[in-house]
Amino acid sequence: MLEIEGVSAGYGRAGTTVIEDVTLRVAAGEIVGLVGESGCGKSTLARVVTGLHRPSAGTVRVAGVDVRALRGKALRAHRRQVQMVFQDPYLSLSPRQTVRQALTEPLAIHRVGDARSRAARVSELLELVELDPQVGARRRGQLSGGQQQRVAIARALALEPRLLVCDEPVTALDVSVQAKVLNLLCDLRDRLDFGCLFIAHDLAVVAQLADRIAVMSRGRIVEQGPTADVTTDPRHPYTRLLLSATPTM
């Protein structure tokens, strides 16, 4: 579903490299966790994958198609297939929109169906993320952090993407809410079969839902493998360091 090959990227004309020679794959229906310290380049990689940032080297393919080659219609179709969930759901929702309006927006922008079928789809999405139908009439300020992130997830799923990139989606949530949102993501992946690149700085969080884990340090993937292997038999000293920092594991 997602193939990242030898990708490097940086910012500014000077071209300081932030991520270097990253190779990573996410199969259909697979959740791959990307973990690493703050500032190591995780969000930069997420932006490259979603086409928001151009890599200086390497290729990103989604469903076999090179993201860099896309223009016009094909680029719009790609944007539909790859959706993102961000750390702060508060910032990803407009204060003026009701939840129903926020969920209708992507359908309207991509001209999916008519008013009636969109309304039906919005009800379906609310149910999918386990939100009460009444929540649909509320605005951002009337929602808890967990509810806001559920709305953001529902909106990301509205167009049935094949790949979901979640960049620290539970970092801003209370610990008690985190597990619920992680369970929801697992559940949704089982039901909808999208591939997921799940990013966090906390190995314990990633281990809760990832099939495989990639460990990033200073812009490079230093280790990757099945979750059980990485968490019980880490090869790289940096992974061991991350593990020792999560006493619950």
Ligand SMILES: Nc1ncnc2c1ncn2[C@@H]1O[C@H](COP(=O)(O)OP(=O)(O)O)[C@@H](O)[C@H]1O
């Ligand atoms: N828009 C930007 N312009 C310049 N430097 C940036 C920009 N975004 C991130 N960086 C730098 O790139 C590095 C990696 O950042 P980021 O990808 O956000 O890491 P992470 O998500 O792992 O915390 C950091 O040193 C950060 O300061």
Ligand SMILES: [Mg+2]
């Ligand atoms: Mg980040």
